[in-house]
Amino acid sequence: MFSLCKIALRNLVRQKRRTLLTASLITIGVVFVVVFVSVSGSFKNMMVGQITDSFLGHIQIHKKGYVRSLDSLPLTLNMNSKAVKKVEEALNETPGIETYSARLKFGGMFSNFVETTNVRLNGVYPENEFRTVPLFPARIREGEKAIKKGDVLLPELLAKGMKVKVGDTVVVVATNRDGSVNGKQFRVSGILESATGPGGRDGYVHIEDAREILRMDEMEISEIAIRLKDFAKLQEVFGMVGDRLSEQLNKQGQPAFEIHTWEKLSPFYNIARMIDIMTLFVKLMLIAIVLISIMNVMIMAVYERIREIGTIAAIGTAPGKILSMFLVEGFSLGVFGALVGNVIGVAIVYSLGIAKLTFDFGRQKGLLLSPTIDLTDILVISLIVIAISALASLQPAFKASRMEPIKALRHV
């Protein structure tokens, strides 16, 4: 085998320019894929992190039918304390859950005593909310990074539109589930940066204030947002929680709760899917580049060396060894291209990290792009290139091995 490798490698060196051109083509393809996978993957992971860690959570639980009516924030589809207790029991029994936060969501009227407009508010337990969505405090651009009773955090667009500043007093008026209206004064304690997706432009109050304004005798909860210990186990934990909650049925014998991962709740999931599809297409392009370039080179190599093939076949080289010789040649080109491409690609990814590139997404400004590349991605890209190189060499190599020595020796 060593001798076959030696001959294959020397044949590659023999055609320096052609080998270099082909290897360069593969290298450029690998570099492009490594950088694209790294940048797009980092962008996707960062955006998913932004969305889940700043307001959405990894998983959410609602009463059956709530998500379908999410736009109207129906108080009639809140979970009562008994239901919440059952959910909490299920969550406490499920491994992999770091923490969770109960929210009471409602819509109301917001007044600065001069103008009035609509507002969507979340009543939360501040400590639980901050643990469940740890990037939430970072969204508070002005004011205190806290939610105290009597305070309201307003989304920045609303605050700007209503010319409200931190420290101002405002009134929130809401209708409870019986249809009676109640109002309460709040102090604006902070201005919240907008985020992309549902709930990204909501205001926040303490949950006790929400209960008071909605005149609830006992606490009701609209949704429970869950944070996992390991985001990679999203589907596993989702399945476990879903199994536990599926035992809880409503009066109609249907499941009492509905559970969704962030993917079902955020429109960014479709963008993430698009990024995955684009990555797949970029990998397909790499496959095409490698396939065409290696196949072209190997067909040329076989054509140029027909007499040589005839000679080695005549002196007794088995067809399998002739096949191996050409396979090794294509394989070596792939290995070289993958190796150099990965080294250059990783260097570029590292340089982009040092350059600290920022970008805007929706209303989120100055997001820092920190591209990284997994060893798994490098291995997958390398394996694709090497496997396709061997595959592309197979047809020319097979042709060489099947050549009749007598015809090959006659070739001019």
Added chain:
Amino acid sequence: MSLIVAQNLSKTYAQGEIRVEALKGLDFNIEPASFVSFVGPSGSGKTTLLNLIGCLDKPTSGTLSVADTDVSHLDRRMAASFRGERIGFIFQDFNLIPVLTAYENVEYPLLVVQNTPSSERRRRVLALLDAVGMAEQKNKYPDQISGGQKQRVAIARALVADPKLVLADEPTANLDHETAYMVIDVMKRMKTELGTTFVFSTHDQKIVGEAETIYTLEDGVLSGREVKNNNVQSM
């Protein structure tokens, strides 16, 4: 016991509806450790005959035995194996592998075809390179040596696996007379030293005279057999 036995050996090529009879019912025997030449004009069937003996092609009819093996029915893989073990080849254009040095070219059959152990390989390659006078050029690539030197390396390569038979198709055609004689001399010396049978084709009358036995081919038919003592037999 003859090394090569051909009985009623024929080869016909079909090109569309045209059938070309390259060899027509040849009968001959070649003894071990002999130095045999096939002569004849272009198209007389010399190369076809050497291809049949070398298991590179199959006869259309008749039988052909080489080293006690009926080679008429060997499949592709068995033919390759048989060639690797029993037959050495010397080509008109030398056909050395250009990316291998003289040493590596000679070593190739032992390394790739026979998997001979390293120390034995080295001993045999060096001995043969020395025997053909190419020991000092062993690290040179084919494009760094002359035509005569290439053919001497090719002779060493043909002999390194210790074959019973070496076939040479027009081995001196691309060489000047002086070099051609030198090459033939090396072949004869190897035949004497190693006891290998050399069968070669040529149309060079001066080179033909170096053979112990000369077969004449005309239009695919053996028309004469001459031995060294000038005993010409009509066939």
